[in-house]
Structure formats: C-alpha cells, structure tokens
Amino acid sequence: MTANLADPAVTPEELRRPADGPPEPRAARWRWPLTPKMFIVAGVAAAIGYLALVPLGYLIWGTFFDAQGLDLGSFERAYGDGRMGELWGNSLAFAGGAALLSITVGTTLAYLNVRTAVPFKALFFAASIVPLIVPGILYTVSWIFLASPQIGLLNAFLEPILGTAPFNIFTIWGMIWVEGLHSSPIVFLLMVAAFRSMDPSLEESALMSGATRLQTLRKVTLPLVRPALLSSILVILITSLESFEVPALLGLQNGIYVFTSRIYFVLRSYPQDLGAAGALAVSLLAVAVIGVAVTRLLAGKGSKTYQTVTGKGFRPRPLDLGKWKPVVGVGILFYFFVTVVGPLLVLLYAALLPFYQAPSWEAISSFTLDNFAQVFEMNSAARALKNSLILGIGAATIVMGLMAIAAWISVRSTIPGRGIVEQLSFVPLVIPGIVLGLSISFVYLRFPLPIYGTILILLIAYCTKYMPYGMRYASTSMTQISSELEESAMVSGASWWTTFRRVLLPLLSPGITAGFIYILVVSFRELSSSILLYSPGNEVLSILIWEQFENGSFNVLAAIGVLMVLALMFMVTVAYKLGAKVGLRED
Amino acid sequence: MLRIDNLVKSFGGEKSRGKKKTASSAAVFAVNNVSFEVKEGELFTLLGPSGCGKTTTLRSIAGLEKPDSGTISVGDRVMFSSTGRGRTVNMPANKRGLGMVFQSYAIWPHMTVFDNVAFPLQVRERSDRPSKKVIAEKVERVLATMQLSEQSGRQATKLSGGQQQRLALARALVIEPPLLLLDEPLSNLDAKLRESLRYELKRLQRELGITSVYVTHDQVEALALSTQIAVMERGGVVQLGKPRDIYEQPANKFVAEFIGTSNFIPGTVASQRAGRHCVETSNGILYLESASQLPVGSEVVVSIRPEAVELSTTARGEQVANEWQGTVVTRAFLGDAVDHVVAVGEHEVRARVNPSVSIESGTSVYLQLDPSKISLVPVN
Numbered sequence: 001m002t003a004n005l006a007d008p009a010v011t012p013e014e015l016r017r018p019a020d021g022p023p024e025p026r027a028a029r030w031r032w033p034l035t036p037k038m039f040i041v042a043g044v045a046a047a048i049g050y051l052a053l054v055p056l057g058y059l060i061w062g063t064f065f066d067a068q069g070l071d072l073g074s075f076e077r078a079y080g081d082g083r084m085g086e087l088w089g090n091s092l093a094f095a096g097g098a099a100l101l102s103i104t105v106g107t108t109l110a111y112l113n114v115r116t117a118v119p120f121k122a123l124f125f126a127a128s129i130v131p132l133i134v135p136g137i138l139y140t141v142s143w144i145f146l147a148s149p150q151i152g153l154l155n156a157f158l159e160p161i162l163g164t165a166p167f168n169i170f171t172i173w174g175m176i177w178v179e180g181l182h183s184s185p186i187v188f189l190l191m192v193a194a195f196r197s198m199d200p201s202l203e204e205s206a207l208m209s210g211a212t213r214l215q216t217l218r219k220v221t222l223p224l225v226r227p228a229l230l231s232s233i234l235v236i237l238i239t240s241l242e243s244f245e246v247p248a249l250l251g252l253q254n255g256i257y258v259f260t261s262r263i264y265f266v267l268r269s270y271p272q273d274l275g276a277a278g279a280l281a282v283s284l285l286a287v288a289v290i291g292v293a294v295t296r297l298l299a300g301k302g303s304k305t306y307q308t309v310t311g312k313g314f315r316p317r318p319l320d321l322g323k324w325k326p327v328v329g330v331g332i333l334f335y336f337f338v339t340v341v342g343p344l345l346v347l348l349y350a351a352l353l354p355f356y357q358a359p360s361w362e363a364i365s366s367f368t369l370d371n372f373a374q375v376f377e378m379n380s381a382a383r384a385l386k387n388s389l390i391l392g393i394g395a396a397t398i399v400m401g402l403m404a405i406a407a408w409i410s411v412r413s414t415i416p417g418r419g420i421v422e423q424l425s426f427v428p429l430v431i432p433g434i435v436l437g438l439s440i441s442f443v444y445l446r447f448p449l450p451i452y453g454t455i456l457i458l459l460i461a462y463c464t465k466y467m468p469y470g471m472r473y474a475s476t477s478m479t480q481i482s483s484e485l486e487e488s489a490m491v492s493g494a495s496w497w498t499t500f501r502r503v504l505l506p507l508l509s510p511g512i513t514a515g516f517i518y519i520l521v522v523s524f525r526e527l528s529s530s531i532l533l534y535s536p537g538n539e540v541l542s543i544l545i546w547e548q549f550e551n552g553s554f555n556v557l558a559a560i561g562v563l564m565v566l567a568l569m570f571m572v573t574v575a576y577k578l579g580a581k582v583g584l585r586e587d
Numbered sequence: 588m589l590r591i592d593n594l595v596k597s598f599g600g601e602k603s604r605g606k607k608k609t610a611s612s613a614a615v616f617a618v619n620n621v622s623f624e625v626k627e628g629e630l631f632t633l634l635g636p637s638g639c640g641k642t643t644t645l646r647s648i649a650g651l652e653k654p655d656s657g658t659i660s661v662g663d664r665v666m667f668s669s670t671g672r673g674r675t676v677n678m679p680a681n682k683r684g685l686g687m688v689f690q691s692y693a694i695w696p697h698m699t700v701f702d703n704v705a706f707p708l709q710v711r712e713r714s715d716r717p718s719k720k721v722i723a724e725k726v727e728r729v730l731a732t733m734q735l736s737e738q739s740g741r742q743a744t745k746l747s748g749g750q751q752q753r754l755a756l757a758r759a760l761v762i763e764p765p766l767l768l769l770d771e772p773l774s775n776l777d778a779k780l781r782e783s784l785r786y787e788l789k790r791l792q793r794e795l796g797i798t799s800v801y802v803t804h805d806q807v808e809a810l811a812l813s814t815q816i817a818v819m820e821r822g823g824v825v826q827l828g829k830p831r832d833i834y835e836q837p838a839n840k841f842v843a844e845f846i847g848t849s850n851f852i853p854g855t856v857a858s859q860r861a862g863r864h865c866v867e868t869s870n871g872i873l874y875l876e877s878a879s880q881l882p883v884g885s886e887v888v889v890s891i892r893p894e895a896v897e898l899s900t901t902a903r904g905e906q907v908a909n910e911w912q913g914t915v916v917t918r919a920f921l922g923d924a925v926d927h928v929v930a931v932g933e934h935e936v937r938a939r940v941n942p943s944v945s946i947e948s949g950t951s952v953y954l955q956l957d958p959s960k961i962s963l964v965p966v967n
Contacts, residue, residue: 482691482693484690484693485695487649487651487689487693488689488693488695488755488758489681489706490651490679490681491650491680491681491683491686491759492706492707492710492758493684493707493710493762494681494706494707495710498710499681502706503695506695506698507697
C-alpha cells in the first residue's frame, strides 16, 4: 500500500525529508492561525461579544453612574417604597409556578410524542405547538375573554351553576396559568429534540433489566435527558421572570407587580426614571446569573456521559401504550381544548362581533366581518406584516448561523477561552426585553452609522435577544453528536470547514431547524424590546396589536390576532415539513 | 513505515505550562516516552488495559491528539516532531492521508453507504480531487472488496453491525492510505461475529498488505491478528515482540498476567549455564531454559502457563526433575480442555489439560512441568 507515497498532493513537498535522515521541523510551515477556520471562529466570537456586552455596558453605566460619577440614588428610588418583599415574592412565585407547570406539561407531551405510539399524533403536535405561535399578548387577551371576572365566558357559563364567578384571571394564579401554558411548547421543542436523539435501546435495556415503565422513566430516561431538562428549566424560569405581556395585562390592574411590569410602570410614569428602572433590572440580572450558575453546576457533572447519539445507527421504536392509550388520548384532547380550541375560538368569536358580549342567539346573529375589513383597510397592517417577516427570517438565519459555529467552539474546540464564547452568548438571557430595548436605543443614538430609527435596530435587538436560545438549541445538539463522527471526517482528509458543512451541519440540522422555527416564531410575538425601538414606518405586528389594546378596540385586535395566528400556523407547518426532511430519517 | 520516537503526551498540565516547566509535575502522563517502528505490511498491535496510553498513542498518530514531544513519521513524511520547545511540526489530521476505523465506527448517519465511502475522496482539494466517475469507480471497487456492493444506496444506519464495520473499513481504505489505524474495531460486536471478523480482518490486511496499527485490550485478538505486539502499561511500552515470544517469554509479571493466565512461583537461581537455569523454589527444584542468563543467587519468579502442566496420578519416578506432588482442589470442564486447580505446598497451581484427563478433587496428583514452556520473570 504505497500508492499514495508517490502522490505529490497527499505527500506535500514541504514535508518531505530524506529517508533515514533526522526529522527537520520547519517553522515557516507553522501557519495555522491564518486558516479560514481561525477567521470564522474569531469573527463569530467577536460578533457575539459585541452583541452581548455593549448593551449590558450601557445598562450598568446608566444605573450606577450619572454625570457626577458613582450614584446609588437610583436604587433608593427603585426600592424606597417598602414593597420590595412583595415584588420579590410575586416575581419568584410567578416564575417558579409557570416553570413547574410548563416543564411538567411540555416534557410529558414530548415524551409521548416521540417515544410512544400515542393516538392523535398529528393533532397532538399541533396542540403543543399552537400556543407557541399565538403571541403572548393575544393569548393573554384570549384568557381575559375567557376568565375575566366581569366578561369571561367561562364565568358566564359557570356562574348560574355555582352562584359565583369561579375564575379570576387577574391574580397571581391566573398569571401562572397563562404563562405556564404559553411556555410549555418551548419545553416541548427542547425535549422533543432530546428524546429524539436518545437511543431507545437504553430504555429497552432497562425494561429488560426488570424495571417497570415508571422506573425506566425515572432512572434511565429522565437522567439521560437531564441536560436538556435542566436547560429547559433555566430557559423557562428566565423567560417567565422576563415575561412582560402577562404581568402587564393581568397584574397591573390589581397592582400585582413583578420586576418587568414594575420596570415598565417606572418607565411609563412621568418623569421617566431610567436609573430606577436600571436598578430593578440589575436585581433581575443578579437572580438570573445565580440561576445560570446553579444550572451549570448541576449539569456540569458528567456532561461527557450524555453523548447519546453515536455513530452506531438506531431505529426509534415507539413504545406501545397498551391499556393507557384511551386515557392518554382523552388527556390530549382535553389539553387541546383548554390550550388551543378555547383561546382561539374566543378570539375568532370576538373578531366577528361588533362589541364583546356573552354568547347568545342575539350575539351570533350580529356576526360581521367589519373588523376584518377594517384591518385590510389599514395601511399599517400590511407594512407591519412585511417588517415582521423580514425581522423574523433575518434574525433566525443570523442567530442559528452564528450559534452553530459558537456551539462548536464551546463544545468541541480546544481553543483557549472557549468557555467565554458560550457565557457571552447567554448574557442577553439576563437582560429583560424592555431593558434591552432601552440600552440598545442608547447605544445607537450615539452610533455614527444611521441605524437608529431604521429596521436594522430592531434586527440587532432581535439577534441579541434570541442568541441564547439559538445557542441552547445548537449546543444541546452538538453535545449529542459523538466526536468520533467529526474526527473520522478529519482523518478522511476533510478540512475544518468541510467537516463542519458536510458532517456537523447535517447532523445538527434537527436542532438548528428547531431553533430556527423557534426564533422565527418568537420574533413575531416580540413586544417588550420593540415597544421602545420602533419608529413610525417600522411597526411590527405585535406593536400594531399593542396599539389596538391601548385604544381599547378589542374586536379589531381580535381580527388582527386571528389573521396573525393563521399566518404563523402556515409558517410553522412549512418549516416543520422542511425540517422533517433535512433531519434524521425516521422509520 | 511508521516510526515513533520518544513520544510524550500528558494531560492536565496545560495550566502550569505557562508558568514554569518544573510546575508541570502535576500532569498525568498518558504516554511517556514511547518509541517503536512498524515495518511495511505489518499489523502492529498496541495492547494493554484501559488507561495504558494505547488509544492516546493511536490518536497521536492520527493527528487527533497533539503530543507534548517526540517524533511521528510515516514513510518519509514527518507527521509530528517536537523536542518540547522550539519549532514544532504538527501536520493536521486532515492532511495526513491516513485511514482510521473508530471504535464506534463513526458512520455518518445522514449519508448513504456510498456517500460515506466517497466522502474522503470528495473532500480532497479541487486540484487533487478525482472526477465523479473515478470516485464512483473507486468506491464501487472498495465496496465490492468489502462485499457491500448491494448496500451501496442504502442509508448507512440500516446496516448490521458486521456491515457497519466493513463500511468503516471501506471508508478508511478508499484513499489507499499508507497506514491504517484501527481503534478497537471489534469491541462493539458480539463474540461470534467478533471471531469471524477477526479472521476476515486478518485476511484482508494480509491480502492488501496494508500496514496497520491496531489498538485493543483483548489479548486473544492481539495474539491472533498481529505480526508484532507492543504491550503497554501506564504510558510505556513494557514489551515488544512477536505474539508467540510475548506469550512464551513475558518480560515481566504484568505481561505474563495480562496475556493469558499464568502461575507465578518465586524462587532463587541455584545454578546457570548457557541459559539453562536451575531454580530453587519452596516446592522443589525446577529446570528451565531462558535467554535472560541470570547470575546464581538472583531472586526470580517462575511463570508457568497452565497448559505447560501435565497431570498424572502416578509418579514418573522418584525425585525426578520438574515433578511436583499436589492435591486437586477443584476442576472445571471447558469443552476443549479441563482446568484443574492443584494445591502444591503453599501455592495453588492451575493446570489446563486434555479433556480426556479429569481428576476428582481431593485426589493426590503429580504435576509434570515442561522445561521449554516455563519462563523466568525478573523481580524488580
């Protein structure tokens, strides 16, 4: 087997040396720092660093310093009213409750969907994905329509029976309910990716060892997906802490403040106190940092043992549910009605009415399409749709592209300081949307290029905001690809970039597609940053809805909502079909 | 063909390296000063327990691990050269042009069988890349050699274990590498398949004449396959030689224990002439031949392979050399042999004998030890 010794390309001229002679290393050939790999890696790291640190710098500078120097007065103004304990209590109860609800629901759904022969699979996927594509503001408004003590339909139905209105959405429980249900699809998507990449024989071997289904779930399945589970918990805790729409629409009425709604409240009051808002944000930041630290500590143990996707092929085989099949089926139908049919029907119902009222023959006979006609006559509606599309696709593409490489840097490379890249990409997680919007507007007010007041500033905000989620999706997938798959490509002669493109990217594609869909969809419903960054002409759909809510035109809002939900459903369907094709094939 | 000189690789010492050389004593040496040479067409095996540095050595040859110092060259190409300071040559893995079969096979699950094999040719630099037609021809040829032609268009993950192994081999061989690296390629398979593939692998390697480095912890595999074996322990090569030499003349107790089973009896050299040793043990005098020629009075350990012991219920004679008396403690029928454990004085000696001999426990027996099959293991 000496054929390729005579092959000049496989034996580069510069590395020849006389046979039997001592090896003569030549330093002139030592030029790896200038390879394309290094340019790409350095470029990605720099972009992440810029996006993550610049707004944070402005936030901290603005909170602690004023023209005279260090100033802690902002903290006094933020916390001076003696309701500090209540603010903390509400925030933690809200975030913890919502996380508990959504993790339980989302993980169960993901497991059933991927690993069992569950009935209504198609319906079921829609059920778990639909709450995600209904923007938070619409979802919250729907639940106001359903469970408000005054106009809620559920209360209208049950009051004659129970004698009292059983539901009040304007409480902390109502907030947890809406936020938890609305977040469960995020958990669902994360956990589906994890369950899908798990070798079923790991579970089967537990069953063969004599473990019951439940024991298998507890001792094998859940520990194996622990990294994904922990990252889901982290994501949900922090999205709930930073959630703006639910606390703003449900909590402010009865004075139930969490950090975000308090920040908004402080910013909305006159005179605007940026320092106090920043002080609140810094506390929120501290909580989030602790959360991240704890999760990393827990997930750090034995992270290597979680490479559950190996080069050996496996065929996913769904478990038979047996006698539980009807029970699970009914449960899924119930979930579908509570989270999807109810909120969507009530939205459609409101969109068809000239003014909101309890259902009756009178109400049904007054159905009209006037609200929709009004929407189509609005110039701003078409423009908002276009802006939302550009921003969603742009942000999803940029973020997943950057994060695929960033995940490689942090998970696989041995480059010094690789940990910093990952940490930087998670920094925006701790910046609440509303504060991010504020910081970014400050940055670009002083920026020499004309970015302020254009759609670009929204794109920058969206890329920054969704960078952590992109990183989660990309790095979760990356840790589950055995490094031997990459090494074998290198040994086969592929350059780093070719290996990345032809081996890693296709294997990452289920995770990347999931991340892309997620970013596309959440950027459609983004409100808390946009509300401070948009300028006339650059409105996005969520801003349009917010304006209708402020104006009190609920029925036009419902009409926009119905159209938006239809558009999003269409997009997710297309993306899912696309994603299913590029992902690992299933039997 | 492959030459490795003074290879050193440590883990965990990176932090201290910036400060001072002496501070790196905390580092763990995965490979410590390993040198060997593999000749053209050989199948060279790195054998040892887990953590002995065999895989690190292989990965250093592949270019997947960067050694601290040493030289690795394949033919007349220097793959790696570093004296620990100053200039370093470190050819990246993708420029080395070697073939490698990974433990998990690392079959890319998103490609077909054909695409997996074509990949190493497709990723060559444009100037050096064969045309599509040539690639197809080469891939078909290597798939035919591996008897995978019919699976060519199938998804790679749909193959059976043995087929996956052949696919991994096909992918490694398609570029006709000067050197093939195999990282425990049989450890993922069931015993029966492992045995048949072991011979298959040997046949292919000998037929193609491809120089190979094989890593395994399975001594039976190493003995069956290799032309040369390097036994490694704690980062170093403890013995290097032909399978038969290593089995029959283990360099130390570790090798003797790791390769097969052995009885170890301590003793003292009573006399020695031209390699013919007479060793005094607590059980009696043993005559044996050894190339080591130890001086009279040396403390030694005698290694006796179980199959070097013959059992008999009658003595050959009184005070015959290399004949001990003992009592059978237990026995086990193995199909092709019967294992007896015999208590001799303070020692227990394991004897593996022809299945026609089976002696009940408690019986007094005589052990006859073949002097040519006993070896000396120096005490260090």
